[in-house]
Amino acid sequence: MNELSIFIDESGDVGPGSERYLVTLVFHNQAVDIYENIERYEQSIRNSGLAKTAFHFTPIIRGHDQYSLMEYRTRRKLFTAFAIFTEKIDFKYGTFAYLKREFPTQETLENKIRRDINLAIRNNLEFFQSFDAVKIYYDNGQKIVKRAIHSAIEGTISKEAIVYRDISPASYYLSQVADYVCGIELTAIRYQTHAAGNTEERFFGEWINFKKNYLKKIRRKRIG
Template sequence: MRELSVFVDESGNYGGQSAKYYLVTLVFHDQSASVAEIIYRYEHALRSRGLPDIPLHMNPLMHGNESYRGMDTHLRNRLLSSFATFANKCPVTYMTFSYQRNKFKSDATMFARMRRDLILFLFDRLQCFQIYDAVKIYYDDGQNEVTAILHAAFEYVLGRQTVIYKECDPKLFRLQQIADYICEIELAQIKYEHSEQSNTEQIFFGNYRDFKKNHLRKIRAKLLV
């Protein structure tokens, strides 16, 4: 029985405030390709470097909040570098859907466009998805609109009997954390491209050239095109 895992994360709401850009990232993992050894090596590398094993959460990491509170920038940068190396080694692929809010009349219009885009994406790769007996979607239900879009698109294209929804605590799933990481990288790419990068992004990613060399190009090798 062939199974595909789909880990979903979104970026676009911070502290109840709507951001300029809204992104949804889907990370795909064929469960026949084990990640156990890669995860073991990542956790071993953290221990050998004296780094804390904190489930990656990009926004708090970059701003020194939540589990990263009290850590200096150097330590948080080392944690980010270690996770990026791990993510680049994992046998996953991904797709990110990104939207600029002010180009839509309302968020409802934006989410309708997102639903259409996801359906078209799935239909364009239908043969790739049809080889799986089960498609398991992991999402923490952070946004009700995204949950509804996932149900509507995957069930419409692949059939309700194929799609399984799994409870997902991002702290427990490394591949869910990769979706979080990719969301932040794709958001940073948009902001660098429009010269809108923040001081925080420059601290963690450097200038645009460094960002593309150290983060964007490596993770984009996994982009489904």
């Protein structure tokens, strides 16, 4: 059976706590084995004497949460190792970004997310219909995302072909890849809107460096 996995991550929240809201879907053909990529990534961590930890984009660049006691140099090495891992594996993705003030209610935001995902699937229908089953991995952090994604996918792909699975983000490397991609896309927006601060510039350099070293490499995997 030919199966497609979809890993979902978001940045921001649907309440007043953030200016923007991003949703990223990472699409992976389960027939494409990434075991060797994982082995090389984990070996690079061991060779560097670093502690293995689940990747979280914002905490690692800002030194928060489990990274709060790590030196900048250590966090930088961990980030680089995961960036290389992400660039090497085979997947596609779509990121949908929203300026929340443009949506007067959560319902209007949910409807827009659903329409955007629906359109992305229809624009790549041959790819999606080539799979016998679609498995969605999501921790169900935001109800409007869960509803929008279920509705969009069920409206474009046979309902019988879909299996929903809840996960903890640390359980699957590809869920961490979704977090990385979402973080890169948000950082691109921050640079383009002149909102990037000292943290981004220290980690990635100027916009031209970020674009060359990170954004372009990831966007080669973006669906049309």
